[in-house]
Amino acid sequence: MSSTWNETAPWAGRRSGVWDPVLPRWPDDAPPGPDFAVIRAEFDVPEDFPPEVLAEAARPPVLPDEDATAVELVTVDPPGSRDLDQAVHLQRDGAGWLVRYAIADVGAVVRPGSALDAEAHRRGQTLYSPDGRTPLHPPGLSEGAASLLAGQERAAALWTVRLDGDGAVRSVDLRRARVRSRAQLAYPEVQAAADAGTLPEPIALLPELGRLLEEAAVARGAVELGTPEQQVVRTDAGGWTLVSRSDLPVERWNAEISLLTGRVAADLMLGAGVGLLRTLPPARAEDVDRLRRLAPALGVAWPDGAGPGRVLAALDGVDPRHAAFREEAATLLRGAAYTAFDGAPPEQTGHAGVGAPYAHVTAPLRRLADRFATEVCLAVAAGREPDPAVRAALPALPATMAASDRRTRAVERAAVDATEAWLLAGRTGEEFAAVVVDVEDDRGTVVLAEPAIRARCSGAGLVPGSRVRVRLVEADVARRSVRFTVVGD
Template sequence: MAQAPLRVPRWPAAASEGPDFAAIRAELEVPEEFPPAVLAEAGRRAAQPRLPELDATDVPLVTLDPVGSQDLDQAVHLARRGDGYRVSYAIADVGAVVELGGPLDEEARRRGQTLYNPDRRTPLHPPVLSEGAASLLPGELRAAALWTIDLDADGEPVRVDLRRARVRSRAQLDYPAVQAQADAGTLPDPLALLPVLGELLRRRAAERGAIELGTPDQEVTASPDGGWTLAFRGDLPVEGWNAEISLLTGRCAATLMLDGGVGLLRTLPPARPDDVARLRLLAPPLGVDWPADAGPGEVIRGLDPARPGHVAFLEEAVTLLRGAAYTAFDGAPPEQPGHGGVGAPYAHVTAPLRRLVDRFGTEVCLALAAGQEPPPELRAVLPELPALMAASDRRTREAERAVLDAMEAWMLRGNEGRTFRAVVVDAGPESATVVLDVLAVRARCTGQGLEPGTRTEVRLTEADVAARRVRFEALP
């Protein structure tokens, strides 16, 4: 007998129904409203912004972000320089509006980073700054930390300059529109070189042994009828090219810090040989070609996310990128300064409106680039930041996972007993993780003999919205 049509409830059907995202934030103690003293300081800073003397408004910068973004951290301009390139990269100068030790600084340390939920954004800084006076909005005069990075024909940095400057973005661009322009060969002049330079930097990263998983993200997205739904979304090519500019800047920042003997790195140990060996053994049964002379990063870049075996391989490859941390140092460099995903030392400095550490990293780099020692009060904070960011990262991961779990249960409620086709992406003796074909749901499934990379049929046994739990069982 044919199954009844799949019932996927629209959310919100009523104010009392559906996943309660606000309750999730409250449960995880996500800071919501800003204290009055913080809002007061933000208002004063927004009303009287401090602008640097150096005028760089002649650089025709543009911003490139997701559709609808208002917290614009970066503006970019790419140009030819002989047979090489010049990257002009302006980063919102949050240090110009947030005083060290003041109410804004203390609140930012408590929050750690901006949290994005489907129903609202919980910002690191008050919106009057993060979406207003400090954001690199088009046509507005703004304070920025302006990186000027000259590259040779191979995409390697040959000169790096960093200083405070006043800038003015020419346009606010978004990923889908710029991707369409790239496909049509009509990119605006500031971004005309983005595909060329992005691919060049990606090739250099591959040569360094960088590992980029590129797995599709499971996201809660707005549905056409005004509710919410789940989707798996991979990055557009333009997003990857844009990320390479940010990674380049982070590598230059790490070099400044290591040469100067002080800073805060984003570190990740190299993939453990045992993990690489285990992954190599898994490749043949999952249909993955792994040449003898290829590293894991090269193999991963050649995978097809549409193939079930390759999806399962990517799931297992996560083990190569374990142990990410923030590492502060003052004096001797850390024993392990590199980042396995980047294939080089790396620092977070390009998203100060949305991530706490970037402001401090930028301040360190500004001092070092000027030939000065970072001030003692700045250096004193660096050892505190890894723990603050670890707590913030953990809370963000928990909130994101709780939102996804709640949405999965909400979409599947009322369909208990129904069978689904699914892909097994990892498996143990008694259970597995499966991804459904018909919905962007990923959940645990009980059953024996399930093999990663295979398709199977599963029955929904539980969809509990309150417990944020979905369970399946494999059919014999």
């Protein structure tokens, strides 16, 4: 690990997974930062809930008869989360594993055709902004009565999945049940406990099983980019800055439990001939060939017979050339969609990122599609037909979710763009250290060492993975536009 690169690379972070920003200083009379409410209004993000929706959300959920409160479940989420969709318990099962995964039973509260349902369709998903979140459901429901808060008896869809010693699925059970989470855990404290070998019993096996499932995913041909995420965060002084953050290991391992559940859910629905999948077509052969040809120039080893997923899994997290390779690999993962079917399975059933058929079922408090897919799975697992109202809603869900995804991406991108321009306002002409991560002709994308800004850059001789000096030529807050040029051009 290069100490020089550690001092400058935006993705060379601490083991905690939260990257160490060098925060810029602003004058005392500087504006407090971008107005994210204006951005939300620009993209028609719903804010307040209508009175009839709040009234429906205030009705207490009816708890199922089956009592699973003896299962010692815990939740594992970002610090401060209140909309807790998932609770987990892991244990040995002979030579294999027993995974119990409780998912908040939103379908026990929100009925198709209700005011709550109509509002959820209007929103599509919870939208996260730097200054707060715009929830899919009223907070009294999503952060209260339906959330799997510690010590509270809640309605859940309880998955019980038995795996063999290699992580292959042996059996699946799903039913509605009452559950009670024992503790609300946050990723940083769980990572610290994992490092110290002191994880609580319900998730003591998470590192071992998580790594096993990660390796099984690579063996299936799953493609995981692992690209650091650009985030807008509040500073201690009350302003805003940008940091680059990658997932902690425990976040990846926890995600593997969710991905496992999504895979078995997809299998249930495909077996029944009805459902809602999350699909992603395989990478095009020409895109894989292009990436393979690029690998030697970026110092990436591509062994004979290895697929792109295994090559990506072996990359160095702090090598700037490997970071550029990850950026180029994004072309492999195009065309993600929701795919509804009723009868014959769709032509495209797989998800290239997962390496298997997959469905979204583990975040119903925050994503509309998960409630409907879960309802189908509950019916199939019980040996009955899905509710006609649920079945009738499936065909329109892909378009609803696609529109919600577009709005979410637009708001998130606008928030980052606005923060980038605000951070650099008044600094036109200054030079910065940067790394080139993408190039097309004489234009490319660079990532600054500080603050963690990604922007377009023009100039001859741009090479992916190279370190360059760039000069700021534009930082327009109103247009949310930032541009650089290579020093010397």
